[in-house]
Amino acid sequence: DIQVTQSPSTLSASVGDSVTITCRTSQSVSSWLAWFQQKPGKAPKLLIYLASNLESGVPSRFSGSGSGTEFTLTISSLQPDDFATYYCQQYNAYSPWTFGQGTKVEIK
């Protein structure tokens, strides 16, 4: 299976900051990578698909980039509602879906 590694595990930031989360895969997944946001007690919510495509209804301060084995999620101008845990997921057609271990964005 393709391994997915996120960094950092925890990120402390303030409202208005720009933050970046990195996701690396153990082999190339082309652009088959998604990003999710999860709040405590809730289900994950799709933010970004195909590495850089914003899901409908997701604020434009979220953006994704990358291809191959290295990807980033950037939140520009962090808002109070953005403090949550973020997961990346690869969905290469020839391998079981796998998720990163998560990055918790907390208030500094």
Add this chain to the structure above:
Amino acid sequence: EVQLVESGGGLVQPGGSLRLSCAASGFTFSNHWMIWVRQAPERGLEWVATSNQDGRERFYMDSVKGRFSISRDNAKNALWLQMNSLRAEDTAVYYCVRVGHLTADSWGQGTLVTVSS
């Protein structure tokens, strides 16, 4: 609005069985692949099983093959996960998930399965 509502979770002894249900609404269920994903604190998010649109193609993670079975009824907009020979490591919140954009684009609220004596 897409809605996925899971039910059927609970406490079960090791070796026991449970059947999870997912009621779908707000979209054309028969057009979508559907999956089950689980989440346990120590193992994070894990894909469990996938069904194609007509239920004839089904895929499972290695650790549940032969124990879990995914099925669906498009006339009832329903998805199920039959779980047999449950183990402590199957303890998790199980999510019913719709596949869109080739990934998990809509999630239910989850149902908790606890395997313990």
